[in-house]
Amino acid sequence: MRKNSQLVFLPLGGSGEIGMNMNLFGLGPDHDRKWVMVDCGVTFGDARTPGVDLICPDPAYIVDEAVAQGGLLALLLTHAHEDHIGAVAHLWPRLQCPIYATAFTGELVRRKFAEKGILNPPLKIIEMGARFSLGDFDFEYVTLTHSIPEPNGIIIRTEHGIVLHTGDWKIDIDPSLGPLTDSKTLTEIGNEGVLAMICDSTNVLTPGVSGSEMRVQKRLMELIAAETGKVAVTTFASNVGRLVSVCLAAAQNDRAVCLIGRSMLRMMDVAEQTGLLPDHISFVEMKEAGFLPDDKILYLCTGSQGEPRAALARIARDDHPAVVLGEGDTVIFSSKIIPGNDRVIFDLQNTLVDLGVKVITEKDEFVHVSGHPCRDELKQMYQWVRPKYAVPVHGEARHLQEHAKLALELGVEESLSIRNGDMVRLAPGPLEVIDQVPAGRLYIDGLIHLPEGTGVMRERKRLAEGGFLAIAVAIDRKGRIPAMPDIIASGMPLSDNEGEDLQEIVEEAVDAALDRMSRQQALDDDNVVRTLRRSVRAALDPVWGKRTDIAILINRI
């Protein structure tokens, strides 16, 4: 064992929040560690980050600490959900390390790179259950079950002992696609002795078990059998097991399946390409589907989260080139509501109901199961692995704290509820936070990676609140104003409740202020800006009752 060598764990994303998982394992003495990153995901922006669709962890710490010195050995991917792989193609130019993934995950990542014009990323495609070494780390992928093909835990063997990083998992005793949980290997490492388990916390607040995919498949078969009109099913495109279930439910009811939506087509294409699809699954093209009787077709659609540009929303607002739904037809939401999306999903469902469509959701029928372990499944995992230490990840504060508590009840010696940036020593010695490193967020703003806290979001929110008013005034060297100022407004009402034109109110206020201004005053930019702003505010604010962003531009001629 190298002198002062430590095994540390460091989450830069996903601990204290749902989404954008980025976990690091470090081995070696302080300041001379080799690092391996596990997963590199995104989360989605919301009203608090206007203009930003994707947010990822800021990798600055590991870039500064390790990349330049060749200290980042690899990025290992557990599975292909966006919150685990969505940032890879964005951040890889700064990470510059090889990327390990199984076939399905790897192919999806390869396509993401291609979209960004990176055609030869250093992707190492490995088998399920593969074992390989990097530096002093020995890695073994262990097959789990989840809501996407090829979900893997990672067994990390070092001189300090064995660590299991679970990734995302559930215990599906009857999955619709892919192998069962490799409980044999989990039990074996449990027998060998596991130092620490880094484990999924998503559903720790939910008692019982998450339920199996085959139960969903069976219920879908029954529900579809009861329908005589067109049926559309929407679900997460990455849940290929669910897509297969829907296909089988359709086949049993003598319905052809037509895939609608780009990510649905892409996922099925990748599943096909990587050999995951059963032989007997086939699809009809959109143009063929139109000729089939209503009771012979099933549309498998994107858009379960109410995304306005996805297939189902387009169908609902009668804006889809090929699919029309109405009276007698049925839409099954084989999905859950991701927090933040409830309002748009309900609106979508109402729009469908207004068309006469019957809407079935997981609230009405057993048409969805979670991909994450509920409490009884967690209990089973701890029984298999019997780790000495537990470090819950993949959850908000509530989840991590409850999971840490549960782990103690399940017999671990120590557990820690940590947050992004907490560096935890797993060995040697007791489980302990030994450092806190910068762990911020990067907003993916178009092509630009915008660190949080720059003020840009605040500016955008202010613009969203009250628009802006740009006023340009030309002033000559003697302080004279030889031309009418130009004024442009955006995001402001045109008129007040009595119909008075707001732009005119502004123009009058500007003219009045300039009339009153002496030539001397007009020579001072700050004075011009202050005077114009004050005059416009005095006239506009009482009428509108709120404040716009005023930009005063001065051309000194």
Added chain:
Amino acid sequence: MRKNSQLVFLPLGGSGEIGMNMNLFGLGPDHDRKWVMVDCGVTFGDARTPGVDLICPDPAYIVDEAVAQGGLLALLLTHAHEDHIGAVAHLWPRLQCPIYATAFTGELVRRKFAEKGILNPPLKIIEMGARFSLGDFDFEYVTLTHSIPEPNGIIIRTEHGIVLHTGDWKIDIDPSLGPLTDSKTLTEIGNEGVLAMICDSTNVLTPGVSGSEMRVQKRLMELIAAETGKVAVTTFASNVGRLVSVCLAAAQNDRAVCLIGRSMLRMMDVAEQTGLLPDHISFVEMKEAGFLPDDKILYLCTGSQGEPRAALARIARDDHPAVVLGEGDTVIFSSKIIPGNDRVIFDLQNTLVDLGVKVITEKDEFVHVSGHPCRDELKQMYQWVRPKYAVPVHGEARHLQEHAKLALELGVEESLSIRNGDMVRLAPGPLEVIDQVPAGRLYIDGLIHLPEGTGVMRERKRLAEGGFLAIAVAIDRKGRIPAMPDIIASGMPLSDNEGEDLQEIVEEAVDAALDRMSRQQALDDDNVVRTLRRSVRAALDPVWGKRTDIAILINRI
């Protein structure tokens, strides 16, 4: 009976959406009807209406049709929830009619008027169960139970028969405040014969019953008994029955109650003023509360929906002048998650957990009941009233449709799932939509009532997406540009991923475009705008990967 007289019902808000209820009853021949409005509420803006906190129904139809001719007899209020009274003070200047309300509702409305500087609104305070006539209408308030004091249904007697407008209700068999449902009167009108019932649909998708307030009170007593640290309870301030329950639960556990948050203080004040509070309820001031031991205090706080400026959010971010919570303390969310608020509520709960606070929600314990009727309660109401026709209101499309279906199952002759703007003839003849009238939304934008669809929201969303860039250029009569253009940006990143200054990129593009422009071209505004915009986009878009709003201002000197 007057010739051609009809009794019509017209919802302008709340039918096809949750919130902003505005219902109208019309009596008389077409174009000579007298109208009564029941309720006048708001709904809350969201990311789709940036800058707008409140939205209310556009009353233009009834203003044009009735107000000038004295055809709007009155506004009757059923109860004091914001979605029933929130627009009164905003819209009354256009409605100019007397307003009928019971004491508690009336006092809250009076205060809303006072805030807008209207000191003598024509408020008629009536007793619970009051009966009075307006024109050919005969009205009788009927006492129901709900999640606010003084909830009323309205019995409307006309020459065409009896209509029951339920308002919002549940059947609370054991309320913590106020009388039971007046089932006697409901049964009596049922015996008399009811033409139509206009009824709350909120919980029609939920089986069973909503549950009683006293059960919540009992559970709160037990939960608080188990705590030794400080306890804070957050709930909807208007649910005075719940507030009383919390006070009694505190008293039983020898804790003093301290009210935190303006709307909590206001509601208790109005409840006190209108004689609703039991005698033995009392409170401690904030400054006293600080001296009490942890196990002797209970804070009753606003902020159950995660509102950033409300008491609980301020406490969570340690920004409250008097209340500090931490390890060993407990916060009970005696509330539900209103759709759209889940993300901010979870964030608030996580922040509390990070402080060491124990968080209890309705997911964990029986600490909340809904104020609206579930299916078994609806069944009971239909059994009491036995209407001939049913017109479901107060719900989204899904709810109205399901309610209309349920009503048929419960024995009504006809039911109609209608939407805002559908004018329904209740009598004479079959239940039928006889007209569709304009029924839009008004955005309360500061003091301005902004009709939907003006483009202002679109502009604000665009500004929120990518900010703006204002470029001012002065051009003389010969097409010469005698000065440096002025440029102001807002909501744009400062630099790209390589650290290059975006403002400089813009400046260079502007300078290059102006250099290339001939004097002739510079004399044409459209040409200047087009050329500058194209040049800036060509330079900026490839670097940023998205588009800002470009305003070109020209000073012709």
